[in-house]
Amino acid sequence: MKIIDVCGFHTMLHFLVKILFLTLLILIYCEFIIYYFVLLGCSWPQLSKLEQDFTIQPPKDSTKKPLRVMFIADTHLICSYKEHSFNKLRREWQMYRSFQSAQFLFEPHIVFFLGDVTDGGQLCSDDEWHKTVERFYSLFSTSNDTRIYVLPGNHDIGFHYEVTDGHLKRFEHSFQAPHVRLLTIDDDKIHFILINSIAFEGDQCRLCQRAENELNEVVNDLKRTGAWTKPILLSHFPLYRMNDEHCSRSSSTSSLKTTSQFPLLRERFDVLSQEATEHLLTTIQPRLAFSAHMHNYCYIQHNHTNNKLIPEWTIPSFSWEIRDDPSFMLMTITTNNQRVAHCSLPRETTVFWSYVIGAFLIIFYILFGGRRPYCLIVFCFLRKILKI
Numbered sequence: 001m002k003i004i005d006v007c008g009f010h011t012m013l014h015f016l017v018k019i020l021f022l023t024l025l026i027l028i029y030c031e032f033i034i035y036y037f038v039l040l041g042c043s044w045p046q047l048s049k050l051e052q053d054f055t056i057q058p059p060k061d062s063t064k065k066p067l068r069v070m071f072i073a074d075t076h077l078i079c080s081y082k083e084h085s086f087n088k089l090r091r092e093w094q095m096y097r098s099f100q101s102a103q104f105l106f107e108p109h110i111v112f113f114l115g116d117v118t119d120g121g122q123l124c125s126d127d128e129w130h131k132t133v134e135r136f137y138s139l140f141s142t143s144n145d146t147r148i149y150v151l152p153g154n155h156d157i158g159f160h161y162e163v164t165d166g167h168l169k170r171f172e173h174s175f176q177a178p179h180v181r182l183l184t185i186d187d188d189k190i191h192f193i194l195i196n197s198i199a200f201e202g203d204q205c206r207l208c209q210r211a212e213n214e215l216n217e218v219v220n221d222l223k224r225t226g227a228w229t230k231p232i233l234l235s236h237f238p239l240y241r242m243n244d245e246h247c248s249r250s251s252s253t254s255s256l257k258t259t260s261q262f263p264l265l266r267e268r269f270d271v272l273s274q275e276a277t278e279h280l281l282t283t284i285q286p287r288l289a290f291s292a293h294m295h296n297y298c299y300i301q302h303n304h305t306n307n308k309l310i311p312e313w314t315i316p317s318f319s320w321e322i323r324d325d326p327s328f329m330l331m332t333i334t335t336n337n338q339r340v341a342h343c344s345l346p347r348e349t350t351v352f353w354s355y356v357i358g359a360f361l362i363i364f365y366i367l368f369g370g371r372r373p374y375c376l377i378v379f380c381f382l383r384k385i386l387k388i
Contacts, residue, residue: 019362026358031093034346034354035101042343044068044106045332052337053287056229059334066337067190070108071329072099073292074317076119076155077139079132091321096139098318098326098345106330108146110185112194114292114315115153115236117175122158122167133174149183150175152196153236153293160201160268168207179207180214182221182231189335191231193218193284197291198236200276201268219283229335230287233280238291238314239302240277241265247298247314270294277302286310288338290329295322297342313340320348 047066052058075095078088118124118132142148152175157167172178179199183192199211222231241247243262267273270293272280280286281304289302289312298314316327330341 019366022358022362022365026355026362030351030354030358032097034351035097036105038344038346039101039105042330042341044330045339045341047332047334047337047339049337051339052334053230054336056336058336066332066334067110067185068106068108069331069333070102070106070111071114071290071313071315071331072111072140072318073114073315073328074116074153074295074319074322075113075136075140076116076317076319076321077132077136078321079118079120079124079128087321091319092135092139094320094326094345094348095318099140102328102343103142103146107143108330111140111142111146111148112192112234112290113140113148113150114234114290115151115197116155116292117150117153118156119321121156121171122162126170129170129174149181149192149194150177151194151234151236152177152198154198157198160198160203160207163198163207178214179211180218182218189229190333191222191229192234193231193286194234195280196236197272200272200280202273202275202279215280215283231284232333233284233286233289235272235280235289235291237293238271238298239280239289239312240267240271240274241300241302244294244296244298247300281310288312290315297327318345324348 077092117136118129121129121132124132140148152168152171154162157163157171177194177196179196181194183194184190195215196211199207201208243264245262265271271277281302285304288310291312291314294314295317296314297316299311300314301309301311304310313329315329316325317323318326318328320326325347326345328343328345330343332339
């Protein structure tokens with residue numbers, strides 16, 4: 001009968017290799033595979049012919065695939081003036097894996113970042129700012145077929161009373177983001193109007209006056225060219241609403257039940273003012289709007305002239321730094337039809353407990369699994385020391 005030396009070098013090495021292999025599997029699952037598992041639960045929304053707007057001319061080429069758009073909000077990249085820490089690396093790795101996994105699965109044509117791409121960007125020196133911008137383009141790198149557009153947020157340039165010419169020019173130069181920008185998809189004639197919502201205070205300051213002039217130019221250009229096909233409004237601050245009581249929330253978002261749990265939202269701080277909201281809706285006449293800033297999901301419809309309802313989606317944060325369950329949105333759109341999907345990312349608590357369960361299984365295997373339980377390792381160690 002063959003006798004196995006339980007304390008032999010090769011036997012011990014074989015056991016340690018098994019432990020390392022199990023550890024590697026857990027690491028790969030928690031840092032790579034889980035992102036694909038969660039994102040596979042989301043897909044591009046399919047358009048319905050029953051929901052198209054028959055008052056707008058349909059696409060000329062009915063066989064052409066619709067435009068696919070991704071919306072991301074509040075990444076809050078920590079500016080390099082803050083301490084370089086594990087927390088910073090962890091959060092940025094989560095956003096990197098989330099974005100790259102989503103890019104691989106969905107392949108959007110356009111990605112919009114709706115402001116607050118940095119955290120404390122207005123406090124950064126020029127050198128620190130440029131390093132943060134480089135990290136942004138590294139984390140959210142895309143293929144040549146995908147275009148990225150960025151809106152300013154209060155954490156990028158400051159609130160209205162904090163904005164300086166230097167911070168504003170720095171952001172505009174880094175992301176090619178004027179106060180008001182018209183983006184037209186030439187083949188489809190789909191229009192997006194991107195605004196610097198911090199410049200719409202309505203106090204006739206130099207910042208607001210420039211934004212108003214640019215807005216009028218954009219609207220007049222659309223009307224002169226006869227290309228008025230109801231644009232999509234993109235803003236960092238949400239349009240005015242009193243509170244979140246009337247928000248339709250996604251199934252992944254915990255619902256608030258009593259009115260006392262819906263605090264009043266502050267104009268010009270949490271949301272745009274009533275005057276600015278009415279002015280934008282009247283001037284632009286958007287078909288729908290997307291916003292950020294609140295870090296929570298909200299779908300709401302705004303009443304406009306002739307009782308026309310304008311839907312708005314407020315998009316949650318993309319980062320674990322802000323919430324345990326980050327997410328983003330996908331939109332499939334043509335000139336006269338659109339549909340939106342809310343996509344969840346892995347929860348930070350889910351990843352944490354996956355590590356805990358994995359560690360427990362490894363410890364259980366060390367203690368009781370296979371032919372090399374922990375008690376034999378102790379026995380081998382004592383035998384070698386005591387020369388038994």
